[in-house]
Amino acid sequence: MARKALILIEGTTTLNGLLYVQAAQRLGLHTITLATDPTRYDYVAAEGIEAVRVDTGNLDALIRECSRLRATYDIAGITSASELVYATVAKLCRNFEMPGPNPASIERCCDKFIQRQLLAEAGVPIPAYRVAANATEVESAAADIGLPVVVKPAVGSGSMGVRLCRNVDEVAEHTTYLFGGKHTWQSAPRILVEEFAQGPQYNAEVMGNEFIGIATADYGPPHFVCREHICPAPLPDDDYKRIADVSLRCLRALGLGWGPSEIELRWTKRGPVVIEVNPRLTGGGIPQLVQLAYGVDLVTEHIKLVIGDERNLRTRHSQTAAVRFLIPDSDGILDWIGGDDRAAAVPGVAEVKLYVEPKMPIVRKLDYRDRMGYVIAVSSSLTETEAILQRAVDLIGWSMRPFPSIGE
Template sequence: MPATPHSPRTPLLVVLGAGSRTWRGYALQHIAAQHPVALLDAQPPAWAKEHAALTRTVDLTDTQAARDAVEALAADRGVAGVLTYLEDHVVLAARLADHLALPGNTPAAVEACRDKYLSRSLLDAADVPSARSYLVGDAETAAEYALLLGGPVVLKPRSLAGSAGVRRADTPDQVRAAFQTARDAGLFGLERTATTGVLIEEYLEGPEISVECVVLGHGTVHIAAVTRKYLGEEPAFVETGHLVDASDPLLTDPQIRDVTLSALTALGISSGVLHVEVRLTPQGPRIIEVNARLAGDLIPHLVHLATGLNLPHIAADLAVGADPELLPSQSQSAAVRFLLPAVTGHITAVHSGVFAPWLDRFQWTAAPGTHVTAPPGATLLDRTALAVVTGPDPQTCHRRLQLVQDRSGIHIQPDSTTSACVA
């Protein structure tokens, strides 16, 4: 769908980075339907140009180049706000908005979200339930801190996303190996704008959720949805799916609300749509991390399907200082599942066989010829397909996802001499 026509005198909403059409295309489409978009990207893709009022080729790792481009747009057409849904550019977006005195969070607050070490420090200082965490410079120091923490530990990069480089470790040798994995991790070039370093943290038992928050001011938070998250085999923490239920009882859980609000306050967040990850431990909810952007993995799309709330619209409205629509218009469940390979090898063929009104989308994300790694070594780059379904309740969504998976097949030639066909 092309961009919605807007008056040529309407100020622009600057969007930093298009991202992948599969994972972010819906967000840009919804944002452009609400506001005229000026897309800044190193290489604006053709699909994104269909939605943007205009595009500019800009190296977004060069702060001065981005500032010059936005200042030129402001002088020529006017700029009403700056927004990104990509982790790479959240700090840059805050700096540009601050430079032009536009709505948004302070750069310091966004930097506190991006830097997991700084996040933990601020949460700890404010007594917000989180995980004990230490910044470690080498594998041997990590092994020493693991003894201090006791029990299983988790090692992770200081400033990446998507569970890249995150590993559980139970023994000193596993700690050393996990340190190397975290230190060397990368994801879609995100490491180019990341603060380097490795954290070692206590392992938090319990299911994982995320709280999709609309922040309307300091201390004023609307919880739009709670996302139930499904993880693959440890020691990795690869997300294999998500579910949003408009009637989820966790939406009214006072402990979850309190810890989420306390975390946002501690980090200085005052505006925007944020994705707050939480573990529901036996001792109560504890913060994993706070992301100063829309969630990834199609979660805002699930929220829209389940509740009618359009988080990309809401984020765009807040970025330009407009009042967002926060009234849900429907009540059902929506879920996504990411398929992972059963064996490590090269994909030779794929097929799918479900067509139903409740199947919102099914897409192969790995084509024949692609090499994929099976769990537990898999990362999100090894996902082979995604399926999004709707239903009246979570149980129906789970049944429908399983039906889609059962009727979809992939043939993988293993790295060994035998072949495998997984239905």
């Protein structure tokens, strides 16, 4: 009998890729990663995962490789932890008549300008926005909307290239950065200029059409690098219901409703305003928080959906979980970092992870890639969880020295 396998297209340099591999293995599936460069993902070698080098930007090449693998394995499903290839994954699933999302819906959703148009047509509350193809159009859009504005690529993820601009000089500076060759574009260069929706941010998690829960998101403008998530978000019941209702309206407007989705919102003077909808499983430690807080394993339940097994999204318990990211405040050479073992030993700490090692160069990208590690804590109350988290984070320290000057 052929071995049952799950094909993962690309992976992630953060934790979700490994979570998919581990969940698949617990379900008795052999995992095969198809990637343009499998060595990008440390866990592939560390876990001894079968990997195939293939151009994942070439749908025909992926179809040929998956067809070849079907001669050896019983392919149970195809998916990915990466948003960058999720539309391609959807097309692969359609080609092999396997469960998967609607490719057209994923592609529309990944273009933030098209997403904005569809949400606006459906009457979903969103910030004022304009799309711009050059610096003059960006300047005009910012003037029309009114400062401050958020300036970001129309296609992208992980807060890459996203900045809050408070004045015309910052708008011009960031526009020059985006159009000037320093930013890596995932599509034709277009900039989205948006009203800055002021208020606390929340991430709503949905699987299919079932609302799972809400986490807080502490982003620090101007570059929106996430510092912390708390799950569940401490919200009154009425506010929780309003966010849930708006989130499900987003899915209907965008033609989603299969598999995981994340809706990012801010609570403003006019209530919940949708910042964007991500048509894939969230990152940033939220899957771990959801499992600790509710007992729902989003990664495993997504894989079950992919392979056609019955899901179980029933909440098993109620706790408060939080993650704090370790973010450097300068560039330089990391002389030392430590205390993670002591932090992990604090009662209530569920996980501590460091991505960096001494002597590594640290060059901030001003997005999710700046995370040097994280701490996750859980308890029966928000106050206790925050205290545990702070106690653990205070035990971790690091030191950096400036890069040497030229000639030193």
